[in-house]
Amino acid sequence: MNKIKLAIIGCGIITKEAHLPALKRLTDRMEVAAVCNRTASKAEDIAEELGLDHSAVWTDWKKMISELKDLDAVLIALPITMNYEVSRACCQAGLAVLCEKPAAMTAREAEETATFSTQFGVTYMTAENFHYDRGFLKAAELVKAGKIGNVHSMSWNVLSWMEVDNKYNKTEWRAHNEYPGGYVLDGGVHFVHALQMIGGPVESVFAHTASVDGRLGTMDTAMSLIRHKSGCVSSLNMGWRSASDDGALRIFGDKGSLIMGRGNVKELKPDGTEELHTFEEESSFYLQWSAFLDALEGKKEGLIPERMPADDVKTVLAMIESEKNGMAVTINS
Template identity: 30%
Template sequence: MEKVRLGIVGCGIAARTLHLPALKKLSHLFEITAVTSRTKEHAEEFAEMVGNPRVFENYEDLLDSGLVDAVDLTLPVELNLPFIEKALQRGVHVICEKPISIDVETGKRVVRLAGNSDKTVYIAESFRHVPAFWKAKELIEEGKVGEPVYMNWQIWVGMDESNEYVHTDWRRNPKHVGGFLSDGGVHHVAAMRLILGEVEWVSAIVKDLSPLLGGMDFLSSIFEFENGVVGNYTVSYSLKGNDRFEIAGTKGRMEIFWDKIVLNGKEIEVHHEDSYQKEFEDFYRVITGEKKNDLGDPLEALKDLAFIEACVRSQGSRVSVSSLL
């Protein structure tokens, strides 16, 4: 099996704590051959964690080196579009951290770039690789709750000074719509859409509760899926609480957890897997031609972002999600 030569671009939290552990498990598929970051010091520190990749002082030199077949972009969101474009211009595949871009309009440009290239643009949405969400989808399609009627997801992140994401400059001064609301929220939208399909409209209130976090940090919404299921999605990045994810239907109810689903009071165990490892495995299969880019499709990532942008725009009014696309 031929290894893909991978360049790491951006050596921050996601690259260090999420991507690198997954890639180390996939050393039979990927070889990290090149590294670059905002500062050479960060790149050199990351390179020591990897082994012996070549360190580059800038992105362009890395792309032109002939050492990479693909790049892994873990960057401030506003850099996604220009960095994806440069990689495609040089015939290099891309796996890029979500959200796809700072807003839907620039995200559309990423979708067009991907559509016009014979190279892969894979938006790394880890929640599309979580087994519990796929199991929930399967159970609903099997009619285990009857016709689904209502979905409720409450998420209480409760970030404080001890959270390293709070101290990231580009998160404290976000250029991406809604700040943490889109940075984390596209994960949640990806899961909801995977399980229940496309969202038709949304009405929401957003608030800025914490001076510690950049931009808005609270969102509460009501919306309707195209299949008629009514949803409530509430998330706070500053308030603490107990999360709850449930779906009610005409014949029952389920609660969704990371490692199990409680269906009508009965626990169904779900094997928890490393979703970052799974997304890199999927990326490998896509760029080697084994499968289509279904799970990393930029259009799917754009739809995730469109839901959040619709919420931010709403101010309590109903907004059609498709109107943004």
């Protein structure tokens, strides 16, 4: 089998720091044939790091995908506002697409991304790396095995103090976001995804959202209660301007609890004893690429169910709607 020919569209932080290290470990299965970035210098950096010559560097993604006839797949890692449009165009061009999260910035468009694979007869997947995080997978596995009985609630404070000159916030499209929800959408889809992996699909959400520091985009804080269809309720508090000493996801069942740690999931039993469930850490970006390449080779079982990343987006957008109307917002999926 020939190696999969991949083009990278968008050469920002996430491409450089997360995708590239993963792709370098998968050169037996794929090759990066082209790199594209509006600002050429960033694409040139990536090309150089991959040992590609100047002819592999593009600044216009439309031109690139129309001229390169032998491409199999693209990685899309662009400003959030472009995800839907570029994903759709690439799928339409017959390319397999791995596109960074969030899949889209409206509920309707997010829903449509879930149909791209069938609509265009390609493999489209949102790059939700949390889906391949071995910690969440271990927790989901323990829950499924009935270790802590029926899961009635979860609690997760994902709080940090982001400096205004943080590398992410130096990205113009983040600091002056033209999509709803700012960091809450950008980061929130990850956390909702992990909660879905363990608690199942979301039924409704209530939230208060806020901007603590206007220099961190339009929104940097959201406190939410997510009700899953299973009846489980998740308390998810996100903040990029909240100094904290605790960020553990805690999963509460009627036979015990699970506390997420680094390299382990701690089970707390009703009798006060603990059991440590360990796992070997591995880059979720590497595992994500492996699953994506598997799919291109016909083994699609490892792909993220299409509904999930769309619902991640819809859930975060529902938080914003909830703040406006003071009601729980139902997620239709």
